[in-house]
Amino acid sequence: MTDEEFLAAYDPSAFTPVAVTVDVVALTIRAGRLCVLLVERGESPYAGWRALPGGFVREETLDAAALRELAEETGAAMPAAVHLEQLRTYGTPQRDPRMRVVSVAYLAFAPSLPDPRAGGDASGAFWVPVDEVTELAFDHAHILADALDRARSKLEYTPLATAFLPPEFTMTELRAVYAAVWGEDLHAGNFHRKVLSVPGFVESTGTTASRGGERGGPKARLYRPGDAHLLHPALLRPTREDTVR
Amino acid sequence: MTDEEFLAAYDPSAFTPVAVTVDVVALTIRAGRLCVLLVERGESPYAGWRALPGGFVREETLDAAALRELAEETGAAMPAAVHLEQLRTYGTPQRDPRMRVVSVAYLAFAPSLPDPRAGGDASGAFWVPVDEVTELAFDHAHILADALDRARSKLEYTPLATAFLPPEFTMTELRAVYAAVWGEDLHAGNFHRKVLSVPGFVESTGTTASRGGERGGPKARLYRPGDAHLLHPALLRPTREDTVR
DNA sequence: TTAATAGTGTCTTTCAGACAATATTAT
DNA sequence: ATAATATTGTCTGAAAGACACTATTAA
Numbered sequence: 214m215t216d217e218e219f220l221a222a223y224d225p226s227a228f229t230p231v232a233v234t235v236d237v238v239a240l241t242i243r244a245g246r247l248c249v250l251l252v253e254r255g256e257s258p259y260a261g262w263r264a265l266p267g268g269f270v271r272e273e274t275l276d277a278a279a280l281r282e283l284a285e286e287t288g289a290a291m292p293a294a295v296h297l298e299q300l301r302t303y304g305t306p307q308r309d310p311r312m313r314v315v316s317v318a319y320l321a322f323a324p325s326l327p328d329p330r331a332g333g334d335a336s337g338a339f340w341v342p343v344d345e346v347t348e349l350a351f352d353h354a355h356i357l358a359d360a361l362d363r364a365r366s367k368l369e370y371t372p373l374a375t376a377f378l379p380p381e382f383t384m385t386e387l388r389a390v391y392a393a394v395w396g397e398d399l400h401a402g403n404f405h406r407k408v409l410s411v412p413g414f415v416e417s418t419g420t421t422a423s424r425g426g427e428r429g430g431p432k433a434r435l436y437r438p439g440d441a442h443l444l445h446p447a448l449l450r451p452t453r454e455d456t457v458r
Numbered sequence: 459m460t461d462e463e464f465l466a467a468y469d470p471s472a473f474t475p476v477a478v479t480v481d482v483v484a485l486t487i488r489a490g491r492l493c494v495l496l497v498e499r500g501e502s503p504y505a506g507w508r509a510l511p512g513g514f515v516r517e518e519t520l521d522a523a524a525l526r527e528l529a530e531e532t533g534a535a536m537p538a539a540v541h542l543e544q545l546r547t548y549g550t551p552q553r554d555p556r557m558r559v560v561s562v563a564y565l566a567f568a569p570s571l572p573d574p575r576a577g578g579d580a581s582g583a584f585w586v587p588v589d590e591v592t593e594l595a596f597d598h599a600h601i602l603a604d605a606l607d608r609a610r611s612k613l614e615y616t617p618l619a620t621a622f623l624p625p626e627f628t629m630t631e632l633r634a635v636y637a638a639v640w641g642e643d644l645h646a647g648n649f650h651r652k653v654l655s656v657p658g659f660v661e662s663t664g665t666t667a668s669r670g671g672e673r674g675g676p677k678a679r680l681y682r683p684g685d686a687h688l689l690h691p692a693l694l695r696p697t698r699e700d701t702v703r
Numbered sequence: 704t705t706a707a708t709a710g711t712g713t714c715t716t717t718c719a720g721a722c723a724a725t726a727t728t729a730t
Numbered sequence: 731a732t733a734a735t736a737t738t739g740t741c742t743g744a745a746a747g748a749c750a751c752t753a754t755t756a757a
Contacts, residue, residue: 647723648719670727670729671728671729673729674728691718694719
């Protein structure tokens with residue numbers, strides 16, 4: 214970096230201005246389906262289109278900007294236990310027609326939340342099942358696809374599936390998270406034994422749920438997240454040989 | 459995003475200016491050691507310190523900016539076969555004392571390259587073994603640490619170890635890549651059989667190296683990269699139970 | 704009672720890792 | 731000749747996945 218390059222950037226009027234934003238792909242599970250938080254755009258461009266929640270970065274870290282945007286859209290209902298991680302950054306020159314916008318995308322996992330609309334003040338945000346999302350503004354469909362890839366992969370190697378659940382949960386609820394995110398059912402017995410065999414994934418609370426399954430069955434034991442940050446050995450998805458190449 | 463927010467960002471003089479840069483963590487293997495490409499800074503701040511190569515993003519994609527910076531530092535010696543991927547973005551407010559700088563970091567894997575100094579024109583870049591890197595300018599030591607984590611992990615799940623090698627290589631050379639990146643030796647026999655058992659990792663050229671090992675041994679067969687993008691099953695690092703928590 | 708569910712047991716196959724054996728080549 | 735190296739073979743234990751079984755509870 215030469216001096217004149219830096220000075221040119223330091224004097225914004227002498228250089229193409231760049232805006233830095235964050236966009237958040239917030240995922241949750243509602244009624245057994247993986248859902249993403251979307252907003253409806255009011256202004257041009259893409260007025261009336263759905264988009265990921267996001268906005269400009271202020272005098273704050275990128276993580277703080279993402280958390281702030283998420284809190285603004287979900288309101289007071291947002292629990293402290295949300296998992297938030299950086300996804301990747303999108304900066305293709307014409308991705309926003311108004312100016313050069315570099316957007317740092319974030320991925321969030323949240324337990325099932327009340328509908329933001331129901332909160333009284335008319336938030337423009339709502340949860341949409343990911344398999345019903347069609348077109349999105351800007352390159353947000355691409356960002357969402359990357360986020361789903363990441364989320365599916367994260368469930369293999371980390372215990373983050375528990376971030377979609379309340380502090381205590383049953384093995385069946387945990388399995389339902391995997392089923393919703395991966396889009397395929399898992400064998401109940403093998404899943405149960407596998408989760409318990411991974412050190413630090415979950416720990417027993419010693420208590421059981423207040424009632425059995427929806428249509429019968431014994432009361433399930435309750436678990437809480439363990440202290441592991443990585444699953445070892447991993448909980449791999451059913452093999453899809455063809456997607457490897 | 460409200461109108462006034464966007465307009466404030468659109469008019470750079472009315473908003474805190476933000477500079478967007480790319481920084482590249484370029485890794486290669488020289489003499490069996492994992493090395494990173496560094497430059498020596500001429501100007502303040504951090505004058506005389508070592509830093510990752512990088513610079514401002516122009517009218518180009520982020521990927522193109524990273525590739526350009528890498529080519530500028532390594533010169534004509536840079537092969538087309540370099541692997542380049544986005545690492546993550548660093549934007550803590552005070553990471554550059556001059557102004558708000560958001561840096562998109564990239565990770566590159568390159569085959570062993572001639573020393574950039576030797577190219578005639580005095581490039582300021584040079585390869586340094588990663589275990590000899592001490593202090594770096596800005597938050598570059600942090601970026602490098604993240605890059606090494608990513609690189610070590612990538613070798614488990616992808617065939618990218620071949621990106622450190624010429625188009626044809628022996629099994630021993632491939633094993634040396636793993637040993638250099640992971641910092642531990644691997645069992646030759648088990649590694650050999652494992653690599654051949656993963657579909658699409660490598661394919662045989664049918665030829666053998668012109669001579670045997672350094673101090674004797676048969677001529678090794680030559681392989682080239684296969685068509686897999688992911689290794690399945692993965693080639694996992696020797697287990698380190700303690701790093702999991 | 705009936706059907707669904709929670710949890711456990713067993714078997715087979717695959718794979719990682721330890722170890723051994725053999726053939727080939729530089730010195 | 732000697733020692734190092736490439737490659738293959740064998741064995742053991744861990745783990746995944748298929749399947750079966752028992753106990754418990756909602757309706």
